[in-house]
Amino acid sequence: MVKVGIVGGTGYTGVELLRLLAQHPQAEVVVITSRSEAGLAVADMYPNLRGHYDGLAFSVPDIKTLGACDVVFFATPHGVAHALAGELLAAGTKVIDLSADFRLQDADEWAKWYGQPHGAPELLDEAVYGLPEVNREQIKKARLIAVPGCYPTATQLGFLPLLEAGLADAAHLIADCKSGVSGAGRGASVGSLYSETSESMKAYAVKGHRHLPEIRQGLRRAAGKDVGLTFVPHLTPMIRGIHSTLYATVVDRSVDLQALFEKRYANEPFVDVMPAGSHPETRSVRGANVCRIAVHRPQDGDLVVVLSVIDNLVKGASGQAVQNMNILFGLDERLGLSHAGMLP
Numbered sequence: 001m002v003k004v005g006i007v008g009g010t011g012y013t014g015v016e017l018l019r020l021l022a023q024h025p026q027a028e029v030v031v032i033t034s035r036s037e038a039g040l041a042v043a044d045m046y047p048n049l050r051g052h053y054d055g056l057a058f059s060v061p062d063i064k065t066l067g068a069c070d071v072v073f074f075a076t077p078h079g080v081a082h083a084l085a086g087e088l089l090a091a092g093t094k095v096i097d098l099s100a101d102f103r104l105q106d107a108d109e110w111a112k113w114y115g116q117p118h119g120a121p122e123l124l125d126e127a128v129y130g131l132p133e134v135n136r137e138q139i140k141k142a143r144l145i146a147v148p149g150c151y152p153t154a155t156q157l158g159f160l161p162l163l164e165a166g167l168a169d170a171a172h173l174i175a176d177c178k179s180g181v182s183g184a185g186r187g188a189s190v191g192s193l194y195s196e197t198s199e200s201m202k203a204y205a206v207k208g209h210r211h212l213p214e215i216r217q218g219l220r221r222a223a224g225k226d227v228g229l230t231f232v233p234h235l236t237p238m239i240r241g242i243h244s245t246l247y248a249t250v251v252d253r254s255v256d257l258q259a260l261f262e263k264r265y266a267n268e269p270f271v272d273v274m275p276a277g278s279h280p281e282t283r284s285v286r287g288a289n290v291c292r293i294a295v296h297r298p299q300d301g302d303l304v305v306v307l308s309v310i311d312n313l314v315k316g317a318s319g320q321a322v323q324n325m326n327i328l329f330g331l332d333e334r335l336g337l338s339h340a341g342m343l344p
């Protein structure tokens with residue numbers, strides 16, 4: 001049994017970790033932290049978890065109790081894992097960080113986009129970017145894993161087959177992405193109010209979103225050269241879901257793109273390449289650790305349109321984090337992650 005600690009149990013990704021781990025046959029959550037709700041029983045805060053975590057209550061973060069776990073997930077705002085990861089690693093505890101603290105390999109780049117100095121640059125060399133479809137072998141040996149962001153997961157998985165095969169004009173990639181409101185977290189803010197987000201839709205951060213350098217870093221690795229990417233996120237009136245519509249110009253029209261995508265993901269348990277002509281829906285992955293992809297070449301032209309959908313809280317965060325844990329501990333990668341999406 002893997003002994004699990006979670007720092008930040010009251011945010012959306014924290015409670016999603018609890019929901020997924022409740023069904024995991026080889027993991028037991030023994031510590032869950034919240035400074036504001038310390039002492040409260042988990043089931044008193046989250047009635048959906050009644051009967052699953054009897055006796056487990058939130059506690060303040062404490063290195064001793066966390067350091068007694070086999071693995072600690074950070075479901076916290078940026079900067080928290082910087083402060084605590086080093087001590088946990090020294091105690092022999094593995095760290096899976098859902099925040100962006102260790103996603104960018106360059107500490108200066110991180111400081112530029114996150115508006116504060118990088119708090120643990122000495123750990124960057126050993127941090128592994130936790131996208132299993134790319135880094136499975138490194139994840140197996142890692143001590144510190146940076147779980148990719150939600151937009152970066154959907155966008156990279158959609159572009160990878162084209163870039164790895166050298167088939168796209170890497171200088172002109174476009175990612176037009178839509179997110180549900182839970183992507184903004186559980187903290188109260190005017191922008192997340194029902195009356196601000198329902199019956200309306202808008203783009204934001206067109207000038208530059210902090211996921212841009214993360215996506216670019218992954219695409220550069222796949223292409224083996226610099227890439228030019230325009231990334232435009234949108235807020236849409238749904239609770240969960242990311243829908244990435246990706247555009248690239250192909251340099252060779254003769255290639256069977258459907259076959260290329262199917263081959264690339266043939267052995268991936270959590271990437272579903274849909275039949276040619278499909279239009280994946282976000283609700284088909286709601287609650288599921290799945291990225292569902294369709295590839296199109298409208299009117300047989302040289303512009304490829306890839307549609308890629310995930311649940312931002314599952315394949316875009318907590319599900320992917322559990323997938324990483326399974327790989328890290330030599331377990332079946334699918335354990336605890338067999339939920340299908342929810343229609344309607």
Ligand SMILES: NC(=O)C1=CN([C@@H]2O[C@H](COP(=O)(O)OP(=O)(O)OC[C@H]3O[C@@H](n4cnc5c(N)ncnc54)[C@H](OP(=O)(O)O)[C@@H]3O)[C@@H](O)[C@H]2O)C=CC1
Pocket residue numbers: 007008009010011012013014033034035036037061074075076077078080098099100148149150182183184185186187312313316317
């Ligand atoms: N929402 C999403 O779709 C996605 C989120 N992420 C990332 O996952 C992380 C968690 O996001 P989300 O679940 O939305 O929740 P929040 O970012 O709102 O995190 C809240 C949790 O962190 C705890 N926390 C806050 N500050 C500290 C601190 N200094 N020390 C210890 N604990 C702290 C809070 O508890 P308390 O204050 O009571 O201690 C609370 O449980 C973020 O980095 C987010 O960017 C990644 C991908 C997708």
Ligand SMILES: CC(=O)N[C@@H](CCC(=O)OP(=O)(O)O)C(=O)O
Pocket residue numbers: 098099100148149150151179180181182183184185233235
């Ligand atoms: C809709 C919405 O606001 N989404 C968030 C991104 C999701 C997120 O949590 O960011 P990390 O993956 O970097 O942690 C945003 O645009 O800031």
